Amino acid sequence: MATSTSPLIFSPPHLLHRNRRREANPQPRSCTRAYLLLRRRVVSDRRLYCSPGGEVSAAPSPAAEQQEEAAKAEEEYTLLAVTGSDFNEVIMIIDSPATRYLLLDTNRNVHSVLPKTGVWTNSYWDEFASLPTVVPRGPIALLGLGAGTAAHLMLKFYPWIQLVGWEIDPKIIELSRDYFGLPDLEKTTESGGSLSVHIGDALSPSATIEGGFAGIVVDLFADGKIIPQLEEVETWLQIAKKLMPDGRIIVNCGGADAAVSLADDTGPSSWVQNPTIKALCAAFPGQLNWKRLSEKESVNYVALTGPLPDLDEWSTSVPSELSTKVKQWVPCELA
Template sequence: MATVTPLTTSPLRGHLHRYPRGRLHAKSHPHGFGTLLQYRPPATRRIYCAPDGEVSAPPAPPAADAEQQEQPQEEFTLLAVNRSDFNEVIMVIDSPAARYLVLDQSRNVHSVLPKTSVWTNSYWDEFVSLPAVVPLGPVALLGLGAGTAAHLMLKFWPWLQLVGWEIDPMIIELSRDYFGMSDLEKPTESGGSLSVHIGDALSPSATVEGGFAGIVVDLFGDGKIIPQLEEVETWLQIAKKLMPGGRIMVNCGGADAVVSLAEDNSPSSWVQNPTVKALCSAFPGQLNWKRLSEKESVNYVALTGPLPDLNEWSASVPSDLSSKVKQWIPCELA
């Protein structure tokens, strides 16, 4: 029987900085096919789970946080709990606002399926803009999780052929049961679908004949981007999997040092992020970046290739993304 427990606001605990209360902190398992984000659906709070799988309320906030204590609580329901060779804890947790995939000992969120909005209000939304600036062809999702990006991309580009990689078969099983992944694997009326592959997303075999039109990379472990993605050679190998004119879009996580929001919004703030630095070295003069707002996830995202015509790009994406794509700027080595 599902366990239902009201959760309250608690200080965020995690490796990223500058994050206000009331966010869900997400990161990936050590083998790295999930996400790192700060996701804030309405009225939700960080999920705390005991080792036996019980969903529990976090410690009460200090008396000084009376305003936070007065905020309405939201009930979270534990729908499933399991373990695998890759994750000691795998949980599916439900709420009126969204459904979450919670993994590993840190009990952090890897994927989310919103219920009250189409959008996640986090970096996943950025991936929806990629098909507008790549050739026609299959798009890879390196870091499939429970399919958050796949849901969004097929909703707005129903003809897309998505190919996703996930290392943990248990996550795929639960995603089919609880996150609608089985529906994504069925052809849409426009012929698009998601093809699921279980295995190492960075393996040489993680490719298709003729190459990908686009590759989405969202790979984290132990609360930070996997070390391979901070190496120039890794990106050169990933780029070989693209067809001519193809592009890579990357969730690069946050900065590797504590900085003020003002400093982090400066034109050169990408130098604080080792993944963006590696990408810029791998693709000199052919990399673009942006930093998501505090209301989103405060993550860096990167896009390979020349900077698209921002007006044309803005006109070709869903209206909710029109202004956001104009925030991309070229990344240049100092």
């Protein structure tokens, strides 16, 4: 596994997501030459190079040299690890003073984050933390565990909760235990909560428990795109069978299937721009809600099954940082 002690400055992140279901068998790489995209604004133009000794170094471009002094005032990033697996050709761990990142696939999309100066990600993961207050008391499944971003959030605010996570790539679990504090989540809290980790296909019929789940979080991506099974009605009907009565599914649905501005995405039927929500709405007619996150929050669509909760009650039951956000949910209305 290659390491680097040189600070690396990056451009904005692709907050796209997790869990690959591919049968390829690429060879792990000690390092890779590529642009790494990890900042909201561009502060430098650097590339990673493999030196003859296998170490990763950052070679600045002329533009980067001109901005070197300005970049020093910005948050710096360090490459902690680069490797690959049978499921992910490229796996990178990037560190900064404020956040640690898991990057996957050749597009280097961010699949997990671990904030260091707080708990909130300011992206779609925060939405998952609103689920426990609108489902029955019981275990919650995380289909697409990644490095455990959603698990960190949920156990922070609901330390009694039993989480059961599935991740298809054992290498990601290994790295998450080394770099993302996964062992802390696997320990039982004083309130009885914990995370149980399963390595395997999150859509397998075996990815279930006796009695069903109170809630299911679905966050399954490959190559920066939602996996195609989630655009099929039958997939959602099978996932719903894993719920206990009155249970709900919350889904990271990715983006629109074409470039869409936020201004064009305010109508009651604008969810049709997202293929996953279209499949969900067909699977759960009259029992689906959706919202689209802001530019600051990665512009993802998210969906929630079941009747629309009482938004005022929901607002008072979630952490204060989510109280306004839950009021943005609206029903998925068929045209």
